[in-house]
Amino acid sequence: MLLKTGARLGSSVCNAEVMVISAPDGDAELTCGGAAMAEAGAGGDKGTVSPDHSGGVQIGKRYVDADGTIELLCVKPGEGSLALNGTALALKDAKKLPKTD
Numbered sequence: 199m200l201l202k203t204g205a206r207l208g209s210s211v212c213n214a215e216v217m218v219i220s221a222p223d224g225d226a227e228l229t230c231g232g233a234a235m236a237e238a239g240a241g242g243d244k245g246t247v248s249p250d251h252s253g254g255v256q257i258g259k260r261y262v263d264a265d266g267t268i269e270l271l272c273v274k275p276g277e278g279s280l281a282l283n284g285t286a287l288a289l290k291d292a293k294k295l296p297k298t299d
Contacts, residue, residue, distance in 0.1 A: 199234070201226055206273070208238035211245040214255050214276025222267040222282075230255070231278020253279030253286075260290040 201221035208215045209230035215238045216230075228235045232248025255261065255272045261280050262269050268282050269290065280287040 199225060199228065201228060201268070206238040207235040208274075209233070209235055209276050209278050211247045212276035212278040213274055214272065214278055214280075215274035216255070216261070216270040216280070217273050219260065219269040219271050220267075226268070227283050228268075229281045229284075230276065232281075233278075247278045251279045251281065251286075252277055255280060256289075261287040262290045263287055 201218050203218055203221050205218045205221075206215060207218065207228065211231035211233045214230050216235070229251070232251040233245055254277050255275055257272050257275045259272050260269055261272065263282050263285060268287070270280060270287065
C-alpha cells in the first residue's frame with residue numbers, strides 16, 4: 199500500500215484509527231493487530247487481534263519506526279499494536295523543552 203501524509207487508516211481487527219503524519223517513500227505494509235490496515239470507515243467484518251500484536255495503541259500518541267521513516271498519530275484507541283513491514287512501531291518519545299530561568 200502506498201501511504202500518503204494526511205491519510206486516515208483504520209484497523210480491520212479492532213477499533214484503532216491512525217492518521218499518517220509522515221510516510222515512507224514507495225509501498226509499505228502497515229498492520230494493526232497483525233492484519234493490514236485500510237482507509238478509515240471502510241467497514242466490513244472485524245477479525246480478531248493476533249496475540250503477538252496485542253500491545254494496543256493510545257489516543258493522542260505518536261508511533262514511529264526505528265529509522266524515522268513513518269510517523270502515525272492515534273486518533274482512536276484499539277487493542278492491536280502497529281507494525282510497518284513486520285516490524286513493530288514504538289511510542290514516540292516526548293521532546294525535552296529547554297529550561298527557562
